[in-house]
Amino acid sequence: MDPYLESLSLERAIEYLDRHLLTFQPEEYVLRLIHTVRDIYEHRSVLKALEPTDRLVSRIADIIVVAMTNRQSMRTMECLEVLRSLTKKIDPTFLQQETIDKLFRIYQRFIFHANKAIGWCVSVILKDKTLSDNAIDWLVEHAESSELIANRLLLYPNSNPRIRAWAEASYKLNRLPHRQSEIIALIITPRNATKLAEETDSNTFVWAIYKARMTDQDKVELLKKHSDFESFASVVDIANRLRSEDLIKHFAQKLKNRQKEPTTGSSGPEEGGHTLCGIKNHSTL
Numbered sequence: 001m002d003p004y005l006e007s008l009s010l011e012r013a014i015e016y017l018d019r020h021l022l023t024f025q026p027e028e029y030v031l032r033l034i035h036t037v038r039d040i041y042e043h044r045s046v047l048k049a050l051e052p053t054d055r056l057v058s059r060i061a062d063i064i065v066v067a068m069t070n071r072q073s074m075r076t077m078e079c080l081e082v083l084r085s086l087t088k089k090i091d092p093t094f095l096q097q098e099t100i101d102k103l104f105r106i107y108q109r110f111i112f113h114a115n116k117a118i119g120w121c122v123s124v125i126l127k128d129k130t131l132s133d134n135a136i137d138w139l140v141e142h143a144e145s146s147e148l149i150a151n152r153l154l155l156y157p158n159s160n161p162r163i164r165a166w167a168e169a170s171y172k173l174n175r176l177p178h179r180q181s182e183i184i185a186l187i188i189t190p191r192n193a194t195k196l197a198e199e200t201d202s203n204t205f206v207w208a209i210y211k212a213r214m215t216d217q218d219k220v221e222l223l224k225k226h227s228d229f230e231s232f233a234s235v236v237d238i239a240n241r242l243r244s245e246d247l248i249k250h251f252a253q254k255l256k257n258r259q260k261e262p263t264t265g266s267s268g269p270e271e272g273g274h275t276l277c278g279i280k281n282h283s284t285l
Contacts (some may be wrong), residue, residue, distance in 0.1 A: 026050040030059050037067045037074035039146065043138040044082050054095050059160035068109050080110065080121045092157070104135045111148060123148045128157045134209045140166045144175065154182040159213050185209035193222055202231040210238045224250045229258060 004091050017196065030051065034040060040047065041064060060083050067074050087103065095103075099200065103125055110122045131139075136153075156163050167186035170176060176183060179198070181191075185208045188196055197205050207220045224247060227235040232255075237249040 025105065027053055027055050027059075030056050034059065037063055037072060037079050040064070040079045040082055041075045046076055047082045048085040050086070052090040052097055053264065056091075057083070057086050057090060058099040058102065061099060061106060065102055065105055068106070076110070076113075076117055077115070077121065080106070080118060080125070084121050084125050086126050087129075092130070095129065097130075097132065100129045101132060101135070103129060104131060108138065111146060119146070119148055123151065125157070126152055130158060131156075136160060138163045147248070150176060150179065154179060154186070159162065180204050181207040182211055185211035185213070188212045188222075189214075190222065193226065197226045201232045202226075202228055206231045206234050206238060210241070216244070218244050220244050220247050223247055224254075224266075227251055229255055262279060 029046070034043060034047070040060060044162075047060070064074075064083065069078075079178045081102075084104070092100075095260075107126045110118050113119050136156075139149055139153050143166065145152055153163050153166060164186055169185050171183050173186060181204045182239065184196055184200060190209055194210075196208075200208070206223060206227055209219050209226065212219065219262055220242060223235065223238065227247075235247070235251055239251065
């Protein structure tokens with residue numbers, strides 16, 4: 001039994017039940033009871049548990065934007081955590097563009113916050129959202145200022161010409177070298193794959209194929225062509241993720257054919273003088 005509930009007076013018990021009934025009508029709950037950032041803070045536990053809708057998310061975002069605009073004091077992390085909880089639970093395609101634009105305003109305001117946890121929070125709020133051209137242009141302009149901003153471009157949910165142009169420029173200028181596989185993933189096609197493979201180490205390239213915006217079958221066909229012994233561990237990992245028996249069979253035959261090739265020099269720890277190598281930690285950030 002909840003000690004709080006056991007201690008309520010009759011009047012408070014009725015008030016509690018009236019509010020509890022509203023939780024079965026999330027939009028009504030928010031419209032009737034949530035008007036300020038203080039309300040968001042005080043009702044944060046209930047709000048996080050509500051089933052979100054576009055109207056509900058838009059309402060919470062509106063309240064935070066008003067507080068930002070008016071420079072009102074608020075419990076920033078707690079209020080943003082409510083918005084993060086709601087946006088994580090709702091399918092991004094259910095959000096209106098106007099609502100997403102509000103989320104982006106909040107993102108712009110807090111992404112450079114001194115508290116890194118707040119930056120991470122607003123980054124999650126914006127994750128997988130389809131943004132306006134102006135929003136993407138802002139991300140491109142500030143991409144080198146923050147790893148979190150670069151993430152929103154590198155992990156953008158849809159193919160976008162502005163992001164592709166940024167990725168092409170970043171590749172040519174060797175920006176974000178530690179994220180090269182993700183940059184290549186944004187620009188790779190079956191037509192330019194061979195050229196890119198010649199310019200990239202084998203492990204980085206097979207992970208770029210895996211992360212590319214293309215069908216799994218297209219990925220498998222490119223991996224068949226561009227995998228080699230030097231990327232053995234990575235290819236096996238990727239094949240398992242794609243659940244591709246076809247890729248494993250093709251790769252096994254490719255290595256058997258290589259084994260039959262004449263070799264020169266002293267033999268290493270593997271038959272034929274070949275040594276196993278593979279780069280780890282290429283998982284999506």
